Amino acid sequence: MSGDPTLWGIVGLSLRVSLSATIIAAIFAVPLGTALSMGRFFGRRGIIAISSSLMALPPVVVGLAIYLLLSRAGPLGELGLLFTPTAMIIAQSVLIFPIILALTTEAVTPIETTYRPLLHSVAASRWFRLRTLITDARFAIATALLAGFGRAIAEVGAVIIVGGNINGVTRVMTTTIALETSKGNLELAMALGLILIMLAIIVNVFIHWLKSMGAKYQQVSR
Amino acid sequence: MKLLKILCLLIATPLAAQDNTITLSSTTSTQNSGLYDYLLPIFTKDTGINVRVIAVGTGQAIRIAQNGDADVLLVHHRASEDAFVNDGYGTKRYDVMYNDFVLLGPKSDTTNITSLHSFFENTAKTGKYPFISRGDDSGTHKKEQELWAKFTQTTPKGDWYREIGSGMGATLNMAASIDAYTISDRGTWLSFGNKRNLEIKWSGDEVLLNPYGLILVNPEKFPHVQADRSQIFADWITSPRGQTAIGDFRINGKQLFCPDADKTKAEKIIACPAG
Numbered sequence A: 001m002s003g004d005p006t007l008w009g010i011v012g013l014s015l016r017v018s019l020s021a022t023i024i025a026a027i028f029a030v031p032l033g034t035a036l037s038m039g040r041f042f043g044r045r046g047i048i049a050i051s052s053s054l055m056a057l058p059p060v061v062v063g064l065a066i067y068l069l070l071s072r073a074g075p076l077g078e079l080g081l082l083f084t085p086t087a088m089i090i091a092q093s094v095l096i097f098p099i100i101l102a103l104t105t106e107a108v109t110p111i112e113t114t115y116r117p118l119l120h121s122v123a124a125s126r127w128f129r130l131r132t133l134i135t136d137a138r139f140a141i142a143t144a145l146l147a148g149f150g151r152a153i154a155e156v157g158a159v160i161i162v163g164g165n166i167n168g169v170t171r172v173m174t175t176t177i178a179l180e181t182s183k184g185n186l187e188l189a190m191a192l193g194l195i196l197i198m199l200a201i202i203v204n205v206f207i208h209w210l211k212s213m214g215a216k217y218q219q220v221s222r
Numbered sequence B: 001m002k003l004l005k006i007l008c009l010l011i012a013t014p015l016a017a018q019d020n021t022i023t024l025s026s027t028t029s030t031q032n033s034g035l036y037d038y039l040l041p042i043f044t045k046d047t048g049i050n051v052r053v054i055a056v057g058t059g060q061a062i063r064i065a066q067n068g069d070a071d072v073l074l075v076h077h078r079a080s081e082d083a084f085v086n087d088g089y090g091t092k093r094y095d096v097m098y099n100d101f102v103l104l105g106p107k108s109d110t111t112n113i114t115s116l117h118s119f120f121e122n123t124a125k126t127g128k129y130p131f132i133s134r135g136d137d138s139g140t141h142k143k144e145q146e147l148w149a150k151f152t153q154t155t156p157k158g159d160w161y162r163e164i165g166s167g168m169g170a171t172l173n174m175a176a177s178i179d180a181y182t183i184s185d186r187g188t189w190l191s192f193g194n195k196r197n198l199e200i201k202w203s204g205d206e207v208l209l210n211p212y213g214l215i216l217v218n219p220e221k222f223p224h225v226q227a228d229r230s231q232i233f234a235d236w237i238t239s240p241r242g243q244t245a246i247g248d249f250r251i252n253g254k255q256l257f258c259p260d261a262d263k264t265k266a267e268k269i270i271a272c273p274a275g
Helices: A005-038 A044-056 A059-070 A085-121 A126-136 A138-154 A157-163 A173-182 A186-221 B002-016 B028-032 B035-047 B058-066 B078-086 B116-126 B139-152 B168-178 B186-191 B227-238 B240-248
Strands: B021-027 B050-056 B072-075 B090-106 B131-133 B161-163 B181-185 B198-202 B209-217
Touching (some): A005 A138, A005 A186, A059 A157, A157 A173, B021 B058, B028 B050, B050 B058, B058 B072, B058 B139, B072 B227, B078 B209, B090 B227, B116 B198, B139 B181, B168 B186
């Protein structure tokens, strides 16, 4: 299998599904997480506590919930999305939304505390405050996104249920590893696992690189 | 905005590629043996129809079809198949092929097995070697339960009986690791890559026959199913061309499935896929 187009197709689909899921989850989670760090409204602590707990959401549970939703017998069955990459993207978005939300809130809060007096003194609008905080916390937020991405690309429970592990259509790295293990091809499964670990290492190196960039940036700007 | 466009592209592309495709809900035993990787490209070449295979246990495969999430069902548990058709979920059942189940055990156990009956009785009594059960409502699991009921008139219980709730491959991996007995379809066993100390301990009884049936999902129940293309698939796989292809499929020179759609041919030969 090594080096053939099938393998690259599988790696490519893994990246496509998990990157899309990260972007979609981020579109909702980053502004919401930033708003949570700004606001002092009722129920804020509750939302933060819930989003932190949901970081431990089991992928199979998310997969099952999305399966029931997208199945022809389910409420969104008309869309015909079950067993497509789109279904996998939806499941992973839901899975990593709480992770990105909680980590964004945590990352932005210290910056918000520093900026608060300044932003208040110029009577900045809420929209302006949100934008400023997201811009200035972007390196910390990037860490949250990469944590979400890491979770998405490594999970197997959700994508195998909603994707169905269809050869050439919804087969990704993790479901291939599960399949090859079940065929008793342990060496091949392990080799695929090593590729996945390499991807994870690349992601982590990227996180650290971003962090050091962010630290430099903040030193310069002070 | 550019980001948004890229995103839309990323998500929308799979939707465009669904033309001329049917979804086949089937079992891990047929998938893991490599049959579909061999057979379906021939079908696609002949007809231009792509087949997407969801390979799960027979129980779950039937459930997927009952929800209307598949167009065709290919499984191996006759009673469940008939119930599926009788309940109106399927229109028609076709005989496609068969192989057989084999009893697998550790080479280190030199006890001579004289019959299936005595094996099941002794195992339940002594519990000397562990027995791994699929425990996942698959066709193989249902068959195994039928064997216990037939030969011991009880449900197996005890430390030696381990229900692991996994596919055939995971079950074989575990049996090979801990020197246990288990039941497998011959196809998965022959193509399995991690046999280690396992070997066939018993096979060839009529009760071990493992027929596969193909059922078309009822378009009256689910208007969105691809009834026309599914019919083409059923006609092809039961035609001489499809049947010959199934019979020609080999792993390491061994035949895995015996075609049996042609009713004019002789009775099933129990030892058809010679292992």
